[in-house]
Amino acid sequence: MTGLFQGMHYVLKGFALITQKGIRPFVVLPLLINILIFSAGIWLATSQVDRWMEQLLPTWLHWLEWLLWPLFILVIFFAVFYTFTMLANLIAAPFNALLAEQVEKHLNGLPVAEFQGFKSIPALITRTFRSEASKLWYMAKWGMLLLLITIIPGVNIISPLAWTIFGAWMLAIEYADYPMGNHELYFKEELKTLKQHPAHALGFGWILSLITAIPILNFLAMPVGVAGGTALWVDELSKSHRNT
Template sequence: MIQGFFQGIAFLFQGFSLITQKNIRGFVVIPLLINIVVFCGAIWLANVQFDIWMDRLLGWLPSWLSWVEWILFPFFAVLILLVIYYTFSIVANFIAAPFNALLAERVEKVLEGRALPESSGWKALAKNIGKTLGSEVKKVFYMIKWMPLLLIITVIPGVNLIAPLAWVVYGSWMYSLQYSDFPMGNHELFIKEELAILRKNRAHALGFGAATSLITIIPVLNFVAMPVAVSGATAMWVKRLSHG
């Protein structure tokens, strides 16, 4: 379990070296630009709206419990930032989905040492755009399905002590699904099959997702997080998930 978790982390960091390779760089440009634009929007929104949202969240406290704000403030601050960055990550991936599928295809071809077939690459973008966007919609519905349970855990006193861990596990699993979908989708696998594969490799998936969550919230690194994660997930697919 522990070994698999750290191997999952290592797969994510392989993405940094993969996106710099000559045969892959050209497929990184558009996902990179989309990610930069969207995350700049996330940073702007966080700066402009943070105090407003905090006042609304903590405004329900009576005056005699105002001291509780000092306890709740760090928790809600982290929660708001995670929600903003995670939401914008979903938006960025939805917009860039067709290009991420192309990037995953190119990375797999490079790792496998096989030439690209004529039916793939940029020529296949228009043909597959509906499929890739449809897959993104299904992933979003799967992610939303678990949100009510997490929100309940977050607001119930006592139980909310495990809320940070629950959000970390949730984010790690969803990031793993989000980015593994691109290489697996290129092999005509859908969310049901993808989840079955990830469950069989749960430690690798959580390690990869946890590392992805980390670089997504680190300034500067979050700009390259999407192409790095797509490339790292493809490496994980080629070297681990596709076996058996």
């Protein structure tokens, strides 16, 4: 439980970090990308939900619409928002890596380097794309298993809890990846390090999941996640990695 609450605390720490003077300039682009992508996701979810409901529900079951509506809303919510979260992080990955770098310098007591423009971004693109592709493949494999659990009668009673845990774990992986990637760690190494701190990871990811679900506040989820994930790396994950 201690690790769980400590993990939650790193989200609050992320909010505090993105307001720091030397870090704020590196928050702008991830924030703008997140606003654009999430606005598109919100529009898509609200404008298309009725049509999706009609397509997903057979005509002969329309009389159950009032009962199934909350379930469909929940499924659509998770599908749209997790998809758009991953899309936003894929697009913003190089900028998030720069943000994580500046946050780590700030936390280690080092002077934050002056912004030198985006000349370093091309060198980050290959690395960050490779990392994002690994995360997407990992998410797809486990997502298919959870989808199978969801449609099996009897077993599907555990699916809401399973999806909640999976979502929290994936967000922890997503945002801890940036500082670890800056230290030339690859996905398998990152995963191994996070598995040594499952409670921290789940607490951190769970609060980020809640933030992602809150309108307006969800626009801040990406930079807060990057900053909080970097603080988690500096305080906890980096120590475990050095000891392995």
